[in-house]
């Protein structure tokens with residue numbers, strides 16, 4: 001390897017102020033880092049492909065006369081969010097734990113110093129990537145849906161006012177993603193954070209569900225389970241469930257938000273306190 | 277300038293650094309020495325705020341680093357090489373770090389050039405050799421053109437050209453008025469690089485002194501003499517406090533006598549002196565002398581016992597024969 005000795009200088013000391021660390025710059029940095037990781041791309045591709053497969057599967061197998069009863073945007077968005085919920089949450093876990101797996105966190109924190117602000121910047125960058133991924137997924141799913149329905153000779157109802165549903169579903173995916181990120185920061189390990197995510201999202205659902213058969217009062221706990229809250233948020237709650245405020249979209253969104261805030265606050269406090 | 281004020285770090289029952297108070301001056305290379313586990317890396321991590329001190333504090337130019345609006349231009353650190361995600365290329369890694377302070381691709385490419393990594397800049401980090409990783413770490417430390425450079429064992433894994441390069445680089449950084457603080461276990465390297473030494477042993481400060489003073493203080497009075505009359509000279513110098521060792525037929529080392537005194541005796545008798553010099557102990561000798569009692573992880577003095585006895589050629593009694 002050949003090396004040079006003259007160290008290129010940045011600027012005169014007075015110009016150094018142009019090189020302050022700012023929140024926006026930290027976001028830009030996190031976007032560059034995320035883009036450089038293959039796991040970001042793979043998670044995005046998986047989100048899109050899974051959405052397309054689910055859409056094609058549902059619309060291809062559903063009975064002919066049921067087709068069209070779910071107006072297009074909502075049906076796709078809800079399916080996408082619930083069936084592929086594990087992708088954004090695992091993507092979040094990976095984005096956080098890769099910092100620890102490689103020890104890059106040390107360089108990152110030594111460079112940025114403001115730990116909580118850095119975590120905020122990372123969260124914003126993750127949200128940007130997640131929103132873009134989800135929107136691409138919705139568009140691709142819509143194309144698949146129209147194609148499948150056209151092949152079956154049905155034209156799907158596209159109601160513009162239901163675009164709002166897509167926004168809710170993207171919101172759901174983003175919250176899941178941030179929850180994964182927080183768990184990754186808390187556990188500092190990909191394996192641990194993914195295990196806990198799956199536990200909280202799906203195992204907890206099964207346990208509370210079964211327990212509610214034996215202990216009737218557990219029914220009231222059901223809306224607090226993250227998966228149920230997510231279903232409520234995207235408006236996919238079954239008809240049989242007890243209807244309270246917690247099972248409305250706003251209620252579901254609030255429960256999701258509470259979980260997210262608890263995990264994020266824990267992640268921020270530990271990040272600030274612990275040795276890196 | 278870095279000031280450590282009564283800095284202490286405990287990990288559970290282990291006290292890694294114990295009441296360390298030193299200041300590391302700008303414009304020179306300060307070497308950081310100490311046996312394994314002495315607390316060097318821990319001290320460096322506390323300087324950049326990664327580990328929280330149990331007690332005491334660190335001031336960088338009189339302020340806490342966390343209040344610095346541009347930490348990257350104040351301090352650049354290579355703490356452990358290889359803190360890069362495996363799949364990330366060296367260039368992307370530097371780009372990500374540089375972006376936190378608004379530095380762009382031009383700056384990153386300059387540093388890749390400086391560290392000789394341009395050719396491998398786009399390769400994923402997992403394909404880098406140990407030395408390449410070390411160079412990337414040095415590049416990362418220098419992105420912000422920092423006032424203070426902290427390097428923890430920077431020559432670890434570097435080839436001879438790389439070692440020479442790091443030596444010249446840190447000397448130049450210091451000559452530019454920056455604070456350079458580096459740790460290394462390579463004594464010969466440290467002797468050629470550092471102007472000042474800070475030595476730790478089991479978390480305690482053992483020495484904080486200029487390099488030449490340290491070497492002088494730990495050298496006993498001794499003279500190396502080359503003369504055709506070396507044997508006669510040894511006799512003439514004989515005294516209870518003087519010890520002479522023969523290095524060759526006409527070369528002796530006289531312990532306990534200054535070179536000047538040797539010269540005077542030779543002049544008295546009219547003997548020829550071909551060479552006369554004070555004996556200065558090497559940094560390694562001086563360091564070993566100082567840290568002898570603080571070495572925690574000492575290697576065994578004897579060779580390890582073999583797991584299986586080898587067939588012996590000597591005729592010692594074997595188990596069978598005793599029956």
Ligand SMILES: Nc1ncnc2c1ncn2[C@@H]1O[C@H](COP(=O)(O)OP(=O)(O)OP(=O)(O)O)[C@@H](O)[C@H]1O
Pocket residue numbers: 287290291292310311312313314315316317318319
């Ligand atoms: N994160 C940690 N948790 C517990 N103990 C630690 C931690 N980091 C360091 N130590 C302990 O602190 C002491 C100092 O370690 P440190 O790494 O600072 O030594 P060092 O001087 O850098 O040694 P070396 O020359 O081997 O690099 C050691 O006893 C080590 O075991």
Ligand SMILES: [Mg+2]
Pocket residue numbers: 316317318428
């Ligand atoms: Mg160390």
